[in-house]
Amino acid sequence: MMRCKAVLAAALLWCSAAAHAHNFHVGLTEISFNPRTGSTEVVHTYTAHDVEALLMNLYQRQFDLGLEEDQAVFRRYLEKQFRISAGGKPLPLQWVGMQANIDSINVFQEIEKTALPPGAVLVDGVLTDFLPQQVNNVNVSGPGRPTASIVFNRERREQPLP
Numbered sequence: 001m002m003r004c005k006a007v008l009a010a011a012l013l014w015c016s017a018a019a020h021a022h023n024f025h026v027g028l029t030e031i032s033f034n035p036r037t038g039s040t041e042v043v044h045t046y047t048a049h050d051v052e053a054l055l056m057n058l059y060q061r062q063f064d065l066g067l068e069e070d071q072a073v074f075r076r077y078l079e080k081q082f083r084i085s086a087g088g089k090p091l092p093l094q095w096v097g098m099q100a101n102i103d104s105i106n107v108f109q110e111i112e113k114t115a116l117p118p119g120a121v122l123v124d125g126v127l128t129d130f131l132p133q134q135v136n137n138v139n140v141s142g143p144g145r146p147t148a149s150i151v152f153n154r155e156r157r158e159q160p161l162p
Contacts, residue, residue: 025050025134027126029082031161033115033142040116040142042093042109044078046127051105054130065100074098078107081125084161086117116142120161124152 028045048065051074055063058077063070075095084091096108127134132154140161141147148162 023133025127025131027134027136029124029136029138031084031116031122031138031140031142035143037110038113038115040111040114042111044082044105044107044109044126046105046107048100048103048105050127050131050134054127057130065098065105071098071100074105075107078126081123081127081129083123084111084116084120085123086120091116091120116140116145116161121158122150122152122161123158125154125157128152128154128157 025047027047030041030043032041033039034041051065052063054077055070055073059073063073065071065074075098079093079095082093084093091111091114093109093111096110098108099106122138124136124138126136128136134153136152138150138152139147140150145162150159150161152159
């Protein structure tokens, strides 16, 4: 009986340590102009655990982001939470694809045959609606603009791009 209690206590300790091990919630987005294609490319990277927890919370089921139908669910969410506009009109951000592995989720988008216009505004609320401490770092580069980094969080979801 004592051995069973010791094993149970060790298991509970391990579970609580695992739950506290992931307390840094960050997303990274790279927005850059590809002179070869003439398109603006957008690459997002998020922690797989955070995306899976979000989807579980929204839909009360497990997701396999290696499956196209489950990727489509995350796509709909991302397209609501991440937008680029210019002159008050959304830019046509096309979905290129997604890669998922055990550690991270990478999403690829582009604005075909277009460089970011001056005065573009970015809305980035990905995961900030679910994780209060989520921070999204966006790095922007392109012709005629210096490389810049912008930080988005729950309080700062919409900002002009430099």
